[in-house]
Amino acid sequence: MDGDLRLEQKGGVIALERGLSILSAFGNERSALRLTDIAEITGLNKSTILRLCVSLERQGFIKRREDGWFQLGAALFHLGSAYQRSFQIVDVIDPVMQALVNEFNECSTFTVRDGNSVVCLHKVESSQGIRDAGSSIGDRYDLNNGASSQVLRAFSGEDGENFDQIRDTIHATSFGTLYPDAAAIACPLFGMGGDLLGALQLSGPQYRFSETAMAAMKQGLLHAVAGLTRSLGGNTDIYRTNTDNN
Amino acid sequence: MDGDLRLEQKGGVIALERGLSILSAFGNERSALRLTDIAEITGLNKSTILRLCVSLERQGFIKRREDGWFQLGAALFHLGSAYQRSFQIVDVIDPVMQALVNEFNECSTFTVRDGNSVVCLHKVESSQGIRDAGSSIGDRYDLNNGASSQVLRAFSGEDGENFDQIRDTIHATSFGTLYPDAAAIACPLFGMGGDLLGALQLSGPQYRFSETAMAAMKQGLLHAVAGLTRSLGGNTDIYRTNTDNN
DNA sequence: AATTAAGTTTCATGCAATGAAACATTTTAA
């Protein structure tokens, strides 16, 4: 970045975006940054950063430690939790995910679509040493790879033969598209009105995702989302595949 | 609020603080707000809000729904998760809290001090219908009431007879100080260098917190925090009460 | 002691944040 946001934007407030860019500088795995780090990442002048940080700290969005390092503040955690809570689904879905993890002993994630991104809203870890540790709660990906992304795109109505197939079979799989050795299988979760809420996924190392294992997982996932939709007051017919007859 | 931040502040950037105040408007249980709501809560001019929101939305901090309502954005969730992850302790402490909840069948919370606030970093719910549903992850309280607050204050070195007693017995209790019918018992958790990391608490309705029940909980909590401190590489002597002799 | 780097404060300059006003649109009342 070069810190000069003037050219690209129409409308908006530069000072605010600069402040937000300071916050976003912490989003990439570094939990503490020095003034110089922030200056490098954002491209902002140090004076500017210091001035913006006075405001960020006063509102609790960042915290400056005694040793001078900057950290994210509790206000972000508070609002982040509020964001998650606004999806009331998480409370309902958690026990179901716990059960899935117990049954298949692989990590389960629940993701939602946000524009052209996927956001990992919830994750339940398996107890295995070798497991999908690549994604965490709060992570955000492009809507390109991975079983969940495919599901979210398919049931947002995107065109394409592969998406047709996902709609037909009501699930998607992926092998090494997001992380080289990882595999995943995902199903859509629908709400009361048949609207797409998100995608429920199981993921782990490819060698544990045999055809037979994945067939069982598919059953487990479909059973799980059907039960969830039912308890949300929705119609479960939507989970009938095109080859179902009953 | 009156939206006029000019008088109170020295240094800082007004436009940024106004933007942050918009975000904070969502912090009080309302997950969606209209323009007018935001104007009322923050005291800002609607034009100003609209302009600030362009920037907030462009950076993913808020999202405007098609019906015009504003909601928090995924960027906040991402950063909030990053905040939580910066306390690596949560990963270690979660299984221990799960075990506590299994044993005593009451909700367990882990809180940390942030200035003059308590922040609920993690919570494990009990399966009881009647339980402490008053606090959630991400909540922030004044450092006044509740067992955890007392513990955090006592082991931050505050003066007072009651704090002396908490330091002696290495735990605090509370009955109805935060919520009328609730009771709680809390212990401090210390890190490697004997530094206070936070407070571990069990809480529920008063009628289930008899003397004998709480004696068992105290043992359970102390055992839990001692084990945690040990696995963090710290010395557990710090959990010896003044009346211990061995 | 000399040099480099990191952090902080100041202040003249002019850019960009501001809010009143006018307008568009939707909802409520009469």
Add this chain to the structure above:
DNA sequence: TTAAAATGTTTCATTGCATGAAACTTAATT
């Protein structure tokens, strides 16, 4: 149905305040 009120949006002249270079103070390295 019309009128009135509430909500949301855009514009633009005014000036408030965000800006960053420069000077300065530590702190770390050589």
